[in-house]
Amino acid sequence: MDLDLGEDQQAIRDAVGGFLEKEVTPERVRDAEPGGFDAEVWRGLVDLGVAGMGLAESRGGMDGGLLDLALIAEPIGAHLTPAPFVETATVLRLLERVDAGAALADRFAETLASDASVATLALRPARSGTFRLVPAGAVADLVVGLDGDDLVALDAAPPGVGSVPSNLGAAPVSDRDANAGERTVLESGDAARTAFTAALDDWRVLTAGWLSGLADRALAIGVEYATSREQFGVPIGSFQAVSHRLADVSTEVEGARLLYREAAWSADEGLPRMGVLAGAAYLFASETAQKSAEESLHFHGGYGFTLEYDIQLFFRRAKTVALALDAQTPLLHDLAGRILQGSGRDLIGVGGG
Amino acid sequence: MDFNTGERGELFRREVREFFAEHLTDEVRQRVRETGTVHDWKLHRALGEKGWLAASWPVEYGGQEREASEMAAFYEEAALAGAPFDGLLTTLIIANTIRHVGSDEQKREIIPPILRGEVLVALGYSEPGSGSDVASVRMRAVRDGDEWVIDGEKVFTTLAHESQYVILLTRTDPEVSKHAGLTMFLVPLDLPGIEIRPIHTLGGERTNSTFYAGVRVHDRWRVGEVNGGWDVMGVALTFERTVTGGKETVRLLERFVEWAREATDADGRPRLEEAPVREAIARTAIRNEVSYLLAQRANWVAASGGLPGVEGSQSRLFYTTRFQRTASELMDVIGPEAVLDHNAEGAPASGHIEHAHRHSQVGTIYGGTSEIQRGIIARRGLKLPSAR
């Protein structure tokens, strides 16, 4: 057991953290609304080398594992960064994994460097030829998704942020035509479903990292407010009704962080538990991010309800990202199904497997 | 980063699992359930013979110097097996405390029989008027030559009826501030003037009220300095917080899944196919994994030489509150039969879940209530201003 980050992991996180702290201010996040995309910020992440980190070194990437990527998703989420890091990273890992993805990966590596292009995974299979509400769908040059029996990649001009349907979290979602542009079939049949499931698991883990970052920052904002705001002659954070609820949130934030990291680590180790942990990590991070933002907003009193304070930005995105994949019930059923496929004590909650 | 518990931990885990499979019989479980005494001398001595009571101890004490991963595996397996180890927990807290702050004579006299599994020590901190505010205890100890005379009452002195010793937090100077006038004594329970009366609890565990009238103890039984009892308490609490098991919720989920595979609804369909049953399985599994990780984190901090104050509180807070919620929710999903206890024919999971529902209530109370844990997290972890 070693819960410290590796030296390289820490160094990249510091570099990304410095960039985000300087560039991705709450004003910048507001300015990107309602489209939810800031091309300059994305360019910055490309230049830092993190956007293509999951690509093989031969393609100019860093051969980053899922843990390396998830550790970056966390500060990106903490800043509510309006740039499709999770989406692009998910697709690049998929392209690196499937044989038919090699040529696309080569091409994408080039356009990523030249034009800061964007890739995304359609999280739900196409219905009647349309991928509905694709994350970063408004700006993605490459969309990968499951269409019937095929896992397809569509190289097509994105509709742009003007196409974004007005939504709670100002997410740059858009519907995408499953037959538009240049269509490559990456896998078919069972292989397609297996590859799609693996990509969804990656997305779950990266998104859990992103949401853990959101949860952590929302808590920090709440703690800071509770420390400085005074009522009845004392800081409101000295009231147990306030401090104890924040203590609960901080416990859950720690849990969410440990869980996404364990899930990412288990993916890199090739452990069969990865699927179960990915499902658990996404659900728990979703719940925690929402609770953190809600509690923090509440302890701002009336000011938390105003648009002027930043906490509303967190509140709106927490719910939006928690619902990006599916309704909660099917997510729970998916997880239960995976748990019940295993047997005995090698499931969950027990060390060592 | 590495979430592996390590080769040595896994090897030891297997050994411990086999040990409990052999020594923890249904008779033992049955007797524990009937008496509420969460200790078994035969099992305890067998642990002593294995050297496992001293598993983490230095070789000079006859210990095995096992690493943190092995100790974590030991406690996990003990809990998974449902081993009755309350006596082991309280006794090792005090053995460790004596090792750090006890006199040489106390170490010689007490530690070897403890590690052989022949002696138990009960914790006498709480009093009727002093629980969370334990530094407010009123039990008096008055010096009389080489002896001290102890008068007062302790409550929740768990396992006093099986123990050879009790550690008592007493007031030796009522004139100074509450933390400055305390002294700790290790008191043989066969001294004249001591009375033990049972208290029966919701979870079935037995604990005790203990009464002390003019009990004379020699000064050699004093642990730490006169009026230095709060420092000793600090040491003891550190060991209390670092021994965590917390696998009862995993057993709970296992038993629930077993039940759901066998039980059928009115139309003969397996209950495992019901949506709420499956959702409960998923929810419980998530909580179990988070509980596991928070405990591992606290262990890791301790193993890296730190004191897991905030981490320990977070682990405990999460685990105990989720244990309660889970047991209650699983009963809701099962339905009317869930209230049948282990004495009833056909009780779901042989009454395990019904028992967990009762037993889990104590987790947020003893060893520092959840409000005390939240206070630690808020003040030390989040640096929020103090409540007073």
Ligand SMILES: Cc1cc2nc3c(=O)[nH]c(=O)nc-3n(C[C@H](O)[C@H](O)[C@H](O)COP(=O)(O)OP(=O)(O)OC[C@H]3O[C@@H](n4cnc5c(N)ncnc54)[C@H](O)[C@@H]3O)c2cc1C
């Ligand atoms: C089964 C069992 C076994 C036990 N075993 C032992 C043992 O072996 N040895 C021993 O010494 N003790 C033992 N205890 C006692 C246990 O440690 C105490 O019950 C515990 O410390 C709480 O004290 P109390 O019961 O007096 O409750 P109180 O301290 O009176 O608390 C009552 C309520 O008030 C809340 N509260 C108290 N102070 C605060 C505060 N500052 N802020 C917010 N809320 C607060 C508490 O959280 C709680 O909800 C045992 C208890 C039980 C039930």
